[in-house]
Structures are given as C-alpha cells and as structure tokens.
Amino acid sequence: MASSSRIDYEIISDPFNPQCVIAGFIPLWRDNEKEKLLLERIRGKEDNTSLKYTPQEERDLINGQIRNSQGFDVDFSMFRCLFNFYPSSLDESHSTLIRETDRIFFGRLAQESIADYNIKEGTSFDFLEVEKANLYRSKGYIYFITFVAKDPCHQTKVFQAKVCNVFCREIEHSFCRLKPGQQECDEDSKRVVKKPRYNTRSNKRADVGDILRD
Template identity: 40%
Template sequence: MNNLKCWKSWLEDAFLLCTPDDPECLKYHYMTKTEKDEPQLTVEQEIAEMNKQIYESEGFDIDYSMFRCLFNYHLVDPDDHDFLKEPENDGDLMKRVSQESLKRYNQEKETAFEFVEVEKANYHFCCGFMFLITFYVLDPFDHQRKTFQARIFYSSIYPTEYVFCRPKPDPNVHSDESSEEDVEKGWT
C-alpha cells in the first residue's frame, strides 16, 4: 500500500479549534455543555477525553455533550448544507455514500445486506472530509437489523474514496491479533 493511500486509514488526533472563552468560538447545535455542568473539565482534560473517545471508537462514537471546547471532529447535521447545495442536504449525502459503501462491501464479501438508514455521522477535515458514518442494514439471512460503519473520504476536487465498510465491531470483544486483510486495508 503506498503512503498516499495509507494516510486515509490513520486516526486523526483531536486538536483544539477554540475554547468557550474565545469570542470567535462558534457554538454548534450539538455543543450543549455549559460552565455550570459537571464534570467541569479543563481544556487539557477535554482534549484527553476527546482523544480517548476517538481511539476507543475509531472516531465513530463521540459524545459531544461532554465538551465545551470546539475540536476538529464534528457531528454531521443531516438537515444542514455544509457539503452540498440545496435541494440536497448533508443527510442525503450521508445516505448516498453509505449506500455506495455497502454496495461495495456486498460485492467484495458476496453478501446481500440491505441499507436501512443512517444512524449518525462524524467528520473531520483532511484536504477534503473524512466521514465516519454509522448506519443500519437488514441482514437477509436472519432478517435482523445490524449496525455497520464506513470511513469515506469525500472532496469536491478528488474522487470519493471508500476507505472501508464493516459491521460495527463488538466493544466487548478484544483481540490483540489483526487479520492480514485488516492490516492491508489499514483497519488496525
């Protein structure tokens, strides 16, 4: 795997964009914590907590309600138009790229999962946007709803790259060993 493709598999560390004391700090709708809420964390503690959540979930499961600071990771607002112009919205884009990611997964794994809906999506900037999308699928084998995750590089200049799509890992299963396929795809 060449170095240019490899960077898309790296986890980006959290970095501080601004603190709540900064008059330029924009309040995002998902930032609901105030100085009165417990626990009251320092900026350094918030950075450490953000990085902990990023590394524990590979950037997919971040509890933004814990933070007063603004970081490089953001929650996608499906009703907003950050990535597309009207009439499409960000939710339409998350659905479209999730469906394409699942289609590619099904072709590669010879499965037939059916897309249901997007649960949530995070993103960070990286000469484009790195989307970390969690979505639901229907398993045709047992007719049960399953949770999938996809990492997708999106840019208005470069072609969209589907870094990976997978069933959401079970947080209760810990393995120190990685498969060759995981290593090749940069999933470790």
C-alpha cells in the first residue's frame, strides 16, 4: 500500500486533480434498477419524501457539507437526487469486485490507517470497528472512513481516515486523524508502537473498485 506524506484535510475542487471531490448527479434511467435501489436505501421511498430543494440547490448543499466536514459528515436524508458521493451500506459491498462486506473491507483499510498513525504519532491504538464510510465514485474511489480505536488502557477514540483509490491503480492512505473536537492523546496512548503489517511502498494494483466508464 502506498502512504502519502502530504496531509490534505481540505477537499480538492480542482477538476484536473485526480483527487478532486465534487459531487455530481447520477442519472436515473428507466432501466437503471441498481441506482434506483441505491437512492431508495439512502433516503427512503419517494412517497415518504417531499420536494424541498431544486436539483441545483441540492448539489450546492451536498458539496457545501462535503467541504465543511472534509467529506466525513453529510446529511444524505436531505437529498432526493442521487449523487456520486454517497454513504456505504456496511453490510453490503459497494463493488462487484469485492467478495466481502464493506464493514470488513473498510475495517481492513482502517487497521492500515491506524497502524500508520501509531508510527507517526508514537501511539498504540488498536482498531475496534467502523462507524460509517462515505464514498466518492469517479474514475476510481475516494473513501472517507470514520472508525473507533482503543488505547492500551481501553479508552476509545473516534478516528477519520481518507483513503484514495485513484484510477483503481493503487491504494493511497491520504491521512488518518482523531475526529475533530476530541481531546488529544495522553501518555497512556503512547506505550508500545506497533509496526504495520503491510508494505507501505507497494505499487501493486488494487482490486477494490469499479472504474466508471465515461
């Protein structure tokens, strides 16, 4: 796995940058049952929702929430339109190339992220569980994973990790951080630093996402 030395908390909006994140519409064609089911899972059946915003207003709102939370906290219940930025259903798989649930898949990425964090910060957190994950789908995926980890004294903290699968060539761990608003790690968290179990310089192709065809 490749690990980025550049910490980029802010959302990139330059469309020429491969890590750009700007939510756009996914068209709902009459025979596109997969996308219709995805939309229904996100915001419920259409009969249970009322029109509050125009499609353009919805696009502005979702991109505002993405920027303000750096991609981690978006209220998807507000939107009737389907965007290429959406929440994971953790007990399902977001890709036909993955033979495990998102809970297991993102759990593995979170373990790799917290291992990197431990090395850089001198801490010894152990991954516990994934709380949620948001996905941005373009010519690859960018994952925004929120997860829980514990220190040697069994105190828990909530972490956020951004993981990129740009052009589906390789996984890049962009950053892992404590979720903003929490107290910084104390000395009890800085005991035994565990080395990651994966090769941070690997350039192997990542078989983790579908490539959207233009």
